[in-house]
Amino acid sequence: MTPHLNVNTGRPHGLRQAALKTSGAMRRMVPVLALLAGGFLAGCQADGDGLSNTVKNTDIKAPSSDVEESFGETGAEITLLIPKGASGIYEGEARDIRDGAALGTGEVGNGQVFVKVIDVGSGPAAVASAVSAAKARNSALLVSFAPQATAAAVAAIPSAERPPLINLGAPVPTATGNVYNFVSDETDSAAEGARTAVASGHKKVFVFATTELTGMGEAEISNAVRAGGGTYLGSARYALSDASAADAVAKSKAQMQGADTVVVLGKSVIVTTVAGAIKAAGFNNITLVGTSGWPQQSYTSPSVQGALIAMVDPEGASMISERYQRHYRRPLTANAAYGYDAVAIASGIIRTKDAKALTAENLTSKTGFRGITGLFRLNASGGVERKLSLFTLTGGKPNLFVAAPKAF
Secondary structure, three states: OOOOOOOOOOOOOOOEOOOOOOOHHHHOOOOOOEOOOHHHHOOOOEOOOEOHHHOOOOOOOOOOOOOOEEEOOOOEEEEEEEOOOOOOOOOHHHHHHHHHHHHHHHHHOOOOEEEEEEEOOOOHHHHHHHHHHHHHOOOOEEEEOOOHHHHHHHHHOOHHHOOOEEEOOOOOOOOOOOEEEOOOEHHHHHHHHHHHHHHOOOOEEEEEEEOOOOHHHHHHHHHHHHHOOOEEEEEEEEOOOHHHHHHHHHHOHHHHOOOOEEEEOOOOOHHHHHHHHHHHOOOOOOEEEOOOOOOHHHHHOHHHOOOEEEEOOHHHHHHHHHHHHHHHOOOOOHHHHHHHHHHHHHHHHHHHOOHHHOOHHHHOOOOOEEEOOEEEEEOOOOOEEEEOEEEEEEOOEEEEEEOOOOOO
16 A cells, blocks of 8 residues: 655645654654744744744743743733633643643743733633733733634634634634634545545545544545545545444445545544455555544554555654653643644744734735644634645654645
């Protein structure tokens, strides 16, 4: 299943769940947090490629979350809206985002931004007063990570009545303007992998996915295939058991006839069962496309060797990962990386201009930003585009196949 691809898609890339765990490869890398938006590059760029000369080794320790928290003391406020857990403290993903934002404040804030953490654990009812208070404090940016209904309540507030919003949770409507859904998921990774396969001549695509894949998600993948001139042959769903995965493949043999590419979505090691069943069914000359959602434990399975995966290159996270581990005693996660980059966007703009420069025009610069979650840009429709690298799974690990473009 080793792909032989001639890759030149020239299309936007996306990723919602980059695997940014600490690894040997990461520990060898250099932190790259470059904000490349428009004229912001001047005065910020280091060695022609980033902001490495502005990254400080400042130790940032999060205070106990049973009190109101702020990280940094001077500059413009970034208001972080996250929920406390049932225990009354910030837990799990919310804690990761808080700690990533705290680390970003110390490393790229340059004393010109600080993060104020506001609990929105009581749900949508807490939103109006929290946002109103933030605006009264002249907050420059809202960053939210909350249940979808809570984040949607923030996004529903007219843009004139709140700062710009970067949403790190599930996507929310963006009709009010100046709302940006920042996170990319494995659907975007799958779509990019499929698009790459089609561009290389592997044009007949079938998809296996868990029940988590929505109709909109499947449409994103099928549209990517068709836009490249490929044929979308359909999809099959499987539950999180070996028996269900094998059964899904067995029932899909007729649909898969003629397929030269199979995309397998999933966030558990059951993806290896799907891949193994495909081979056992006699489909040995198929290009296998995985996703950024595949767990690292799956990489060593013989059934997935040669699989193609589109994902964020982890190079930008190496020393960030090391320091995050040191400060917080746990590995850097994708959520922590998103929290870091949300702060970096704001601090880069403010550092080179001022807090009033956090406008829709500047946030959606066509040049984009380079952060630890890769090269990305926000768009006026409220989404994010990311440039992904292509990897193949060989020797039980992802190996770079085609590097992400350096610019949009």
